[in-house]
Amino acid sequence: MTKMTVNNRPVQYLLDPDTPLLWALRDASNLTGTKYGCGNGDCGACMVLVDGVALRSCLVTIAEAEGRLITTIEGLSRDRSHPVQQALVAEQAIQCGFCTPGIAIAAAALLEDNPSPSREEMDAAIPNLCRCGVYPRLVRAIARAGEAASGARPIEAAPPPAIAPEEAAREVPALRPTGAQPQRN
Ligand code: FES
Numbered sequence: 509m510t511k512m513t514v515n516n517r518p519v520q521y522l523l524d525p526d527t528p529l530l531w532a533l534r535d536a537s538n539l540t541g542t543k544y545g546c547g548n549g550d551c552g553a554c555m556v557l558v559d560g561v562a563l564r565s566c567l568v569t570i571a572e573a574e575g576r577l578i579t580t581i582e583g584l585s586r587d588r589s590h591p592v593q594q595a596l597v598a599e600q601a602i603q604c605g606f607c608t609p610g611i612a613i614a615a616a617a618l619l620e621d622n623p624s625p626s627r628e629e630m631d632a633a634i635p636n637l638c639r640c641g642v643y644p645r646l647v648r649a650i651a652r653a654g655e656a657a658s659g660a661r662p663i664e665a666a667p668p669p670a671i672a673p674e675e676a677a678r679e680v681p682a683l684r685p686t687g688a689q690p691q692r693n
């Protein structure tokens with residue numbers, strides 16, 4: 509049994525210790541916001557925070573993640589209120605959205621350390637691939653998220669999710685409060 513904390517909840521995986529963290533999160537915890545792109549460490553679609561560091565979860569085994577604090581895109585905020593999420597919407601820096609969770613995770617980690625990154629620092633910290641090519645808008649969004657996080661330039665709140673976090677949690681075991689069971693109406 510491999511234990512870790514996922515989105516502030518204790519989780520135990522009864523999986524082969526060599527299972528990539530990506531598959532444990534997606535298949536066992538139903539946290540499908542973390543995407544599978546290449547499986548080779550090239551695209552960054554699978555990025556999650558491991559003790560606050562953005563890592564490619566396709567390259568991290570659950571054994572390596574044991575005891576760590578894992579944050580997926582579902583845990584970055586419960587209501588899309590993280591400055592990176594707000595800025596991505598405000599700058600319309602999303603097309604198909606497949607790369608977006610990984611980029612949001614990488615950007616959140618960067619801004620935590622450096623709220624005003626240069627273009628070169630963004631390129632170094634966020635090597636993620638976007639097949640839709642929204643890179644110019646991503647650069648604007650990340651800069652704007654830094655401004656919002658520092659309070660220099662607030663962002664008008666984006667529309668709330670179409671589903672309440674509590675309703676989503678009923679279907680996502682790792683998001684439910686400990687001991688809570690799914691509820692059906
Ligand atoms: S799926 Fe992990 S880097 Fe592409």
Ligand code: FES
Nearest residue numbers: 603607638639640
């Ligand atoms: S928005 Fe489609 S891959 Fe980036």
